[in-house]
Amino acid sequence: MTTTRTRRTAQGTAVRAALDSMAGFISAQELHRRLSDEGLKIGIATVYRQLNSLVESRDADAISTPEGQLYRACTDPEAHHHHMVCTSCGTTIEIEPPDEAWFAAIAGAHRFEVHSHTLDVFGICADCRAERDSRAARDSAE
Amino acid sequence: MTTTRTRRTAQGTAVRAALDSMAGFISAQELHRRLSDEGLKIGIATVYRQLNSLVESRDADAISTPEGQLYRACTDPEAHHHHMVCTSCGTTIEIEPPDEAWFAAIAGAHRFEVHSHTLDVFGICADCRAERDSRAARDSAE
DNA sequence: CTTTTTGCAAAACATTTGCATGTAA
DNA sequence: TTACATGCAAATGTTTTGCAAAAAG
Numbered sequence: 580m581t582t583t584r585t586r587r588t589a590q591g592t593a594v595r596a597a598l599d600s601m602a603g604f605i606s607a608q609e610l611h612r613r614l615s616d617e618g619l620k621i622g623i624a625t626v627y628r629q630l631n632s633l634v635e636s637r638d639a640d641a642i643s644t645p646e647g648q649l650y651r652a653c654t655d656p657e658a659h660h661h662h663m664v665c666t667s668c669g670t671t672i673e674i675e676p677p678d679e680a681w682f683a684a685i686a687g688a689h690r691f692e693v694h695s696h697t698l699d700v701f702g703i704c705a706d707c708r709a710e711r712d713s714r715a716a717r718d719s720a721e
Numbered sequence: 722m723t724t725t726r727t728r729r730t731a732q733g734t735a736v737r738a739a740l741d742s743m744a745g746f747i748s749a750q751e752l753h754r755r756l757s758d759e760g761l762k763i764g765i766a767t768v769y770r771q772l773n774s775l776v777e778s779r780d781a782d783a784i785s786t787p788e789g790q791l792y793r794a795c796t797d798p799e800a801h802h803h804h805m806v807c808t809s810c811g812t813t814i815e816i817e818p819p820d821e822a823w824f825a826a827i828a829g830a831h832r833f834e835v836h837s838h839t840l841d842v843f844g845i846c847a848d849c850r851a852e853r854d855s856r857a858a859r860d861s862a863e
Numbered sequence: 864c865t866t867t868t869t870g871c872a873a874a875a876c877a878t879t880t881g882c883a884t885g886t887a888a
Numbered sequence: 889t890t891a892c893a894t895g896c897a898a899a900t901g902t903t904t905t906g907c908a909a910a911a912a913g
Contacts, residue, residue: 864913865912865913866911866912866913867910867911867912867913868909868910868911868912869908869909869910869911870907870908870909870910871906871907871908871909872905872906872907873904873905873906874903874904874905874906875902875903875904875905876901876902876903876904877900877901877902877903878899878900878901878902879898879899879900879901880897880898880899880900881896881897881898881899882895882896882897883894883895883896884893884894884895884896885892885893885894885895886890886891886892886893886894887890887891887892887893888889888890888891888892
């Protein structure tokens with residue numbers, strides 16, 4: 580039996596590298612745009628295929644938004660992937676859930692067998708807030 | 722000044738009623754299918770418009786999944802809308818966050834201004850689990 | 864060589880929108 | 889009557905797929 584192995588390609592490497600160098604979440608479309616702008620020849624279908632395979636292998640994780648899926652490199656494949664996302668600049672901070680035991684407790688109370696959970700916080704980060712506030716101050720002054 | 726009021730229509734009433742009678746989340750497509758099956762003449766666009774308006778008025782809330790948006794009637798418009806969803810039968814239980822203060826704390830620690838957050842738990846409810854287990858027992862016995 | 868990956872275009876879906884028509888109020 | 893709501897079809901936008909050609913091993 581010959582084990583099937585995944586081949587190393589320029590496109591695959593680029594997608595992974597791009598995702599790794601990214602501060603926050605990014606959409607497949609946006610990622611494709613950036614790679615193309617850098618001169619890489621890559622099709623949108625390949626970006627989706629690479630991204631899906633990264634998620635599958637738990638090297639990336641995805642969150643769903645009304646505009647589609649957003650992807651991010653996953654530092655610790657064992658971690659639970661909770662994030663605080665700045666809706667202004669896209670910066671993402673990985674956060675710790677209040678207490679993993681809480682999930683077990685609430686599940687037990689309702690006799691649920693928990694398979695997964697989401698916990699994401701959205702807002703404006705300090706930098707964007709500062710920028711926004713200074714702009715507001717300027718505007719109201721004129 | 723004449724206040725603009727929302728008119729009562731068969732379609733609007735049906736969407737709201739259907740959502741109210743629903744145990745869990747449902748997609749716009751699925752909801753449209755059911756209403757149509759019941760003989761109601763309603764277009765998919767109207768379902769989307771009604772659903773969006775319910776979300777807007779906070780009478781329903783929505784979650785994003787890879788397959789699209791799922792909607793659910795919202796019992797308490799003031800509540801924070803966290804759910805525990807059975808991925809087998811779709812039943813949804815509204816759950817209380819561990820501690821609303823936690824969100825404020827984590828936000829403060831990273832100097833974020835929080836606008837919204839999600840917290841959803843997915844798994845198998847007691848009933849579905851029992852059913853699954855009995856089936857498993859039966860299968861292993863044959 | 865053999866098999867996996869790619870690119871492209873077409874397809875499949877979810878959701879929104881323009882507009883003429885229907886219908887509450 | 890007079891707006892607002894609807895239905896339909898067309899338009900959007902995202903993600904997937906079929907297939908022949910390119911590339912990895």
